[in-house]
Amino acid sequence: MPASQSLKPIIAVNARWLLAGKLEGTGWHTRSILWPLIAQHPEVNWHLFYDRKPHPSMVPKAVTAHVITPPARHPLLWEIWQEWSVPRALKKVKAAIYWSPDGLLPSRKTLTKHGLSSQTMATIHDLNFLHQTDNMPARAASYYRRVIARSAREADALLTVSETSALDLQASYQLQGKAISITGNAPQAAFIPHSPAVKADSRERFSQGRPYLLFVGAFTPRKNVITLVRAFNRWKDSRPASQLALLLVGQVLHKDKALKDAIAAGGQDIILHGRAEGDDLNGLYAAAEAFCFPSLMEGFGIPLVEAMAAGCPMISSNSSCMPEIAGGAAHLVDPLDVAAWTAAINELIDGQLPVDEMVEKGLIRAQSFQWQQSVDSLWSRMEDLLSP
Known part of the structure; x- marks a missing residue:
């Protein structure tokens, strides 16, 4: 040496x-x-x-x-x-x-x-x-x-x-x-908000042009994807004519029959994307109607910061570190309350959530990380x- x-x-x-x-x-x-x-x-x-x-x-x-x-x-x-x-x-x-x-x-x-x-x-x-x-x-x-x-x-x-x-x-x-x-x-990369034209292109690529709610994360019990899927299915039952889709991005790491059945019940309204990184992930966040994060527990919750950096409004669990990381930029919901998640989706789509304010707060908050x-x-x- x-x-x-x-x-x-x-x-x-x-x-x-x-x-x-x-x-x-x-x-x-x-x-x-x-x-x-x-x-x-x-x-x-x-x-x-x-x-x-x-x-x-x-x-x-x-x-x-x-x-x-x-x-x-x-x-x-x-x-x-x-x-x-x-x-x-x-x-x-x-x-x-x-x-x-x-x-x-x-x-x-x-x-x-x-x-x-x-x-x-x-x-x-x-x-x-x-x-x-x-x-x-x-x-x-x-x-x-x-x-x-x-x-x-x-x-x-x-x-x-x-x-x-x-x-x-x-x-x-x-x-x-x-x-x-x-x-x-x-964030994984320098995520940024996208223009309406780029958002439209992303929707064509990822959801057949449909507006969508987004989840990003591994499919494990802790991520509690099943609450979001059940809430979305309830909401769709009440709005059968809506084109809104639920886009699930991530790797299946845990066999869960109940989740599999709930996703199947959503039919073509629930889209499984698999893993995404870099520009594709930025595009997924930026074009979403909202990022939904029902996790039961996180040490940090990187997807929250990625969503904020991409200018995406958020509906998040109110447990563990999520309020700390979101810093007032998310609509917080009990992660185990399916009815509350259904109501949150309803408020979002009906324009009852302060989306512009949430996005602005999120962009500022994201710069802290x-x-x-x-x-x-x-x-x-x-x-x-x-x-x-």
Whole structure:
């Protein structure tokens, strides 16, 4: 190793969520912060730990990529990866800091056993596994409950994505005396409002020219898509002549017969789009009559910020962090009240919601969320840990 390289501080990062074409919340958070962080700090020797061979697009320039086995996609393999593979990799690269954007860290006991003095950083996005116990397999939930609690207490630097999540961490794990830094999310790209002509083109592409309500997110129980679908179906039953459609954008990650049946009941009025990113996603938001987000719990709720940046009015759940992130720019509804969601759709279509005001507030609010702010916040904590 050249002398100039050996003098650089070494920072290792858990990069196993950097999956090309499959980026979800943690993956987007990692990619959006890590790329500018690495570019802005060439004085660091960066090492990224993957659990399988990464696509070239998921490896930023000027880093050393390590494929660390086994591929960790099951609680038992997570345990092996965290407690056996990662400590050995940290020892090999002599890392001063290890940042885990998914909040999972090797135990301090294991690090000590390997003679490691690496400082650890954990970004814990939410405590869904603690509060929404039906939203993931039992083994996965049990693993997260055990390891996240330990990581939160043992991390040398603890981070999360919203004030709501920070308060939840402090209350759930008795961390009132521990500093928690906020490294919030932001839109995937520079989302902007579109002109009427561009909106019309988007509707032709995505909904056969029909006006539509939009949902964006993974299809999991926590996202509570079924409440929105049932509310929309009720509304359509009362307005059978309406051309309004419901456009569902995202990946099905959970088999749910009730949701499948509810979508089928909507017939051609409910359109399944699949995943979308970049310009296509911007167009979907910008052309929607409203973005509807009935989620039961979020650490942040990136789609809210994306919708606001694209000039899309929002009907959102009033639970967890949604009021914080929307900042007064959304019409808030109880996520479990189907009748309330049906009424909200009715108010929107009948012009009873202050749509122009919501859009204006949303555009201003969206400007509060910038990836660079989170890059700076994360680097500040890294500097603290690197200081003698």
